[in-house]
Amino acid sequence: MGAGRFQRGGLAGAVGGGLVSEQTLRAERGRAAAVPDSFYEPPPAVEFPEGGGAPVVRFTGEDGRECVFRFEELPLPGLHRDFAHALGVRIGPGGGRRTQRAASSQWQTVKRFLLLLDQLAEPPRRVEELRVRHLERYLVARRQTCEEKSARRNLQDLLRIVRVLPGQERLEGAVADYAGQPGHGVDAQQVGRPGYSDREFQVVMAAARSDVAAIRDRIMAGERLLGRFLDNDASLSMAEREQGARLAAMAATGRVQVDYRGLAVGEYPAACYAQARQLFVTDPDLAPLLIYAAGLSGRNPETLKELPAEHRVLEGRAVALTLTKRRRGKSNARTSVHWSVDTERELRTMGGFYLLLHRLMARSRAFSGTGSVWSIWAGNGRGRVLHAATGGHIGPFDAELARKLKLGAWAGRHGLVGDDGKPLEMLVTRIKKTVEVRTAKQVGGHLPSVRLTNTADTSFTHYLRADPFVAEWAADVLTEAITDAEENARAVVVRLGGEPAAAVPERVREQAAAGALDTLASACTDIEHAPGGGRCGQSFLACFGCPNALVLERHLPALLALAEALREDLQRRDVAQWAARYGATWQILTRDILPRFSPAQRAAAQQRQPRLMLDLLEGPIQWS
Structure with a gap:
């Protein structure tokens, strides 16, 4: 709802007849929101001067940030009214662009398009004269200054504006069709830059942490000197007392007090800046503070820039606050978070770091009046004139989120280098x-x-x-x-006879794996000591029930060949006779051994299985 003024009677009636001020009235659980008595119409987003001048589009975002876009600076006045209306639709209360940055981006799209059309030999003077070639020309022009996907996203913004031009029937049919067709930039997705490698991230965070610690120590040193001065510490030197007096005046008024004696005029700004840093966070401090906050929290930069000062500390272990994330849409733009607090190491957790930010900028926040946790002294240069009433103290992201932080210069000062050996791009x-x-x-x-x-x-x-x-x-x-x-598959080891395979000594297992202990279709771990005593003289069939037998993957081809030989023998022999001779071996082979191996292992072994003769399993034949 736009800005408006409710009548006192309407406010009182909305809360049951009580006299409540406009400032304190708010909707609560079980209480309806106040509404005006008469019809309410918010002020129009687009203003058309009565004298016929260029239209003006005013924007007020949902976060309270405002900006004004004036068409008088653009050429082709015959297009101004229509494009001003379309811009108002896009950035108005019902539009899809409701932040200051997004609204400015839409304005830049309109501005670039009209400037491009003005350069043509025969530019269109009315929207009826717009043609598809004009839209395509805009895409070509954007390709000359940015990458393909960025250019297509720019075209996407332009097409969305064209689709809401008033009186769509006035547009040439081909233009309306072109604006509504997919594939010309609509839904074009821009692939962002990748994250940092582990090494790059570590050096970035180390540099940011060192700067954050230096900022903390600097301001705490100023606070200690101020405290000693206010306590009339007798151990203070004359220079410390003079500095303490200046700090006391700064703390009381917010205005920087500098001793300019002995300084050249050109040195005044630097001296003022150095003095302010004793108690206040300054513009260059924002880069490491924001970078460190992003590394600890994993939050988007716009969410971090809107960190509120209002919070709750829960039993000294966590801090609770409400964050803003506008990309989730209007209904989910705010979310509550609970960040843990480490009281001994405040730079270790996001909760502790947030409380540090709150403490470092508390003095500046008292003068700037911002509701954000971010507040700096910006008295030098432009800030000194624009924010004279607050002594140069501002919420750096109150007016706009796109404040230049000079992250590249910060990375350069620390000599940060990427894995490619080039200066690290800092985002x-x-x-x-x-x-x-x-x-x-x-x-x-x-x-x-x-x-x-x-x-x-x-x-x-x-x-x-x-x-x-x-x-x-x-x-x-x-x-x-x-x-x-x-x-793991190759580690399949089956010890027959019911004994655990883990009990086999490692040296014996290595010999078995090398093939030094092989029998016909298994390995024998101790042929000199058979279960019945003495050296083993049993047939190979006895191996399948012997605790000295060990089966590894290398035996799988022979085992598969044995299974195949047993199947073939079953076709030639009486079932009862076959079961009496090979039944126990078949059960152990098919139920206890082969299922231990994977289908891939069995398939590979199938390609190289030998031909086994069952007579070999029976042992030597005694001829008489």
Whole structure:
């Protein structure tokens, strides 16, 4: 609902007749929201001056951020009214672009398109003169300054604006068809940059952590000196007392107090800046603080930039606060989180780090009046003029989220280098993706467990699927799984006669694996000591019930050949006679031995099985 003023009577009636101020009235459980007495119409998003001037589009986002787009700076005035209306639809209360950054992007699309049309020899003067070639020309122009998928996304934005131009019947049929057809940029997905490798992430976090610790120690040192001055510490030197007095004035008024004696005029800004850093967070501090917050929390940069100052500490073990994530849509734009707190190591957990941020920027926040946890002193340069009433203190992301943090310069100061040997490209979005990837690895790729700030589908589609480090890790995991499976399969060891295979000495097992102890279709672990005593003189059939017999994978071809020979013999012999002679051997072979091996192992052994004669299993024939 746009800005409006309710009448006092309407407010009182909405709460049962009580006199309640406009500032304190709010909808609660069991209580209806206040509504005006008469018809309410929000102010229009598009303003058309009565004198016939260029239209103005005003935007107020759901987060309270505002901006104004003036068509007077654009050419082709005959198109202004229609495109202003379309822009108002796209960024208005019912449109799909409800943040300041998104609205500005839509404005840039309109601006670029009209400037491009103005460069043509015969530009269109009205929307009726728009042609498909004009839209295609826009795509070609965007390709000259950005990559293909970015250019197609720009075309996507333009087509969405064209589809809401007023009076669609005035458009040429081919233009309307082109704007509605898929494949011209609509639903074009842009593949983002991958996350950082483990080494890159570690060096980034180490650099950010060192800066965060330095910021903390710097401000705490200023606070200690201020405290000693206010306590009239007799041990303070004259210089410390003068500095303490300046800090006390800064703490009381928010305005930086500097001793300019002995300084050249050109040195004044640096001295003012150095003095402010004793008690306040400043603009260059935002880069390491935001990077470290992203590495700890795994949250998107826009969510971190809107961290609220309001929170609850739960038994000193966790901090609870409400986060904003607008990509989830209007109904799910806010979510409550609970971050653990480590009181001894505040840089270890996100809860402890959040409380540190809250403490470091508390003084500045008292002067800036922001509801965000982020508040800095920006008194030098432009901020000194624009924010004179607050002493230069501002919520850096209150006016817009797209504040320049100079992340590249920060990475350059620390000499951060990528795995390719080039200067590391520093993006907070890549840190978010890296945390998502590392979480996926830690839980073995189980997507429901990976889900931290997104659904499992979103995590896979936008963070994991195209990431090269995930692909490499998954390939390693798959290779290890296959190797383990093969090793486990080859580790099949069957000790016959009911004895455990683990009791076989390792030295004997190695000899069996090498074939030094082979009999006809198994290995004998102790031929000199048969179960009946002395050296074994039994037939090979007796091996299948002997505790000295050991079966390994190398025996599988012979075992399969034995099974085949027994089947063939059954076709030639009486069943009762065959069962009396080979029944026990068949049972052990088919139920206790062969099922231990995988189908793949049996299939491979089938290709190289020898031809066995059952006479060999009976032992030597005694001729008389």
